[in-house]
Amino acid sequence: MLLEIKDLCVSAEDKDILKSLNLSVNAGEVHAIMGPNGSGKSTLARALSGHPGYAVTGGSITYNGKDLLDMAPEERACEGVFMAFQYPVEIPGVNNAYFLKAALNAVRKHRGEQELDAVEFMTLIREKASLLEMDQSMLHRAVNEGFSGGEKKRNEIFQMAVLEPKLAVLDETDSGLDIDALRVVANGVNALRSPDRAIVVVTHYQRLLDYIVPDFVHVLSGGRIVRSGGKELALELEEKGYGWIDAVAGAGA
């Protein structure tokens, strides 16, 4: 098992957000996480990547046989955990390619691999940029600075394609993308599907799951997973809304 989350409790600024959440993900699988606004989806992503503003108050996360909670954020990244941010930040004045080179070489160094030289690196990122049909000029702009909402999301998946993580958590990567961009980005994600990589997509819409077909769908509500199922669960949700889940969950509790 690549990722095992047990009874995870997370709070931020004294607010309990995740309340005993359980989730298991194997390598090779794609999991979709859905759920109403404010239910804790992004909080789960932040807890996985080690955001300092989110305190884990209970439970455990085992990743690749190791205690993930024991690692600093950059260590997690170097170990192959990647998060595509719901709201990617801008870093003025820092060249996108330069940033990515620093990131890739940090990851490679951690793995005991040689750092790429400038030529190897540029070849690699040009290839990945064309996979995502990204304008080459984006490589030399400052990280996310002045990027449109959709361009930022595409840039996240581009970074993922370059860094080749083991576990990728995509937080609402589809929101803000136009119809064509959605297809391109989804194709980019699908190209990265592989038996030794797991992908967790957080989304509100079935539309994305038409392209990135999940093996499992989970519904997060009130800080825990209240229902899990196959890809048809997403269709059912789309039809009936979250009220249906809450009613079922409420009745069960």
Add this chain to the structure above:
Amino acid sequence: METTEESIEQLATREYKYGWETILESDTFPPGLNETVVRGISAKKNEPEWMLEFRLKAFRAWQDMAEPTWHNLQIEPIDYQAVSYYSAPKAKPQLASLDEVDPEVLATFAKLGIPLEEQKMLANVAVDAVFDSVSVATTFRAKLGEMGVIFCSFSEAVKDHPELIRQYLGSVVPYTDNFFATLNSAVFSDGSFVYIPKGVKCPMELSTYFRINAKNTGQFERTLIVADEGSHVSYLEGCTAPMRDEHQLHAAVVELVALDRATIKYSTIQNWYPGDKNGKGGIYNFVTKRGKAMTDAKITWTQVETGSAITWKYPSCILQGDNSVGEFYSVATTNNRQQADTGTKMIHIGKNTRSTIVSKGISAGKGQNTYRGAVKIGKNAHGARNYSQCDSLLIGDKCGAHTFPYLEIKNTSSIVEHEASTSKIGEDQIFYCQQRGIATEDAVNMIVSGFCKEVFRELPMEFAVEAQKLLSISLEGSVG
């Protein structure tokens, strides 16, 4: 020579507790400042009468002046009578080997990439004269001499090129200019002189490394650069040696003269010892830098100020001639207890004069960073233009950034634009970098370098690399 003997005689009768002979022998004057000391400095340097006169006029003016108080700095009172105004090597214990040097100092040297032999020198370890800076300078000088370029110490220039010094000394920064410049005019120790003849493009970057170093000299340097008509020069001033000591006074003056169509690019990397984390020690850096640009001339000041406990410095341009251009690019960092009050003054006198100001202030720890800039547009400066951009970056929440722009516009055909911003290095920016595998310190460096980019690209290549390194050292430990 007669002057020297005269002043020695005068000195013999002054009211010092140390005898004059002692003074002459010791190479370090006892603390205190009076006319005798000023004469003594001049005598030490065998200066001509006119040079002594300049010093004395300045000294007399200084006695009636008061320290400026308009700045946004908290400075412990300075006792000017407790300072020694002529200081050769301070008797510091000579260390037998690098093993005896404070490991923190060595770590800093290593990070700066200072060669080992030089490290030994800086750390005051006894070494043979391996670092033969004299011969290096001479080779240089021969090559420059072929083109008529003069590049020498200020003292040499007083002796060898008195006509140039007499013509230009004090022509941009008069000896009555301000408290610190006037003090410098009275007691300056040494410095550099550059003259670029008409139409000559200086073939190499000229540079001076001031190191307030084991020797404790050079605290009142004076630099004069004269670029004759149509000439070009790029001059680098580096102050890269850290120093561990009590507060030390450093009051320098730099004058630039760019005659018609000349270009002077003056870059500084200032890294005097900033004091420790609690504000103990560190240099008090009070500097007056000003350039005068004649018709079609251009002066560019670029500075990266990472050191000093106190920085008080406003490199300025007097845009005297029509179409002259002044530029100021600055990065100033304050960490721990450091304070900086820095900026520029652009004085537009000629027609169609243009100026650009780009100031980047970075505050971390309990550092306080003030930008103070003045743009003055005179009534005859038709068509003058100024663009100012002034950005502050805060790291943590105990530091401060302050901006004081002053505008004085007496001409309606001029255009002045001012932009300012203050931002905080967000936890989210750092986290974003970390999430991609980049460690915290590297993330901070990257974000700060991005912030300073517009200034760094004005620096000569090798300097830009050094500046970036210094910046990361000076901000070390400022996050998490």
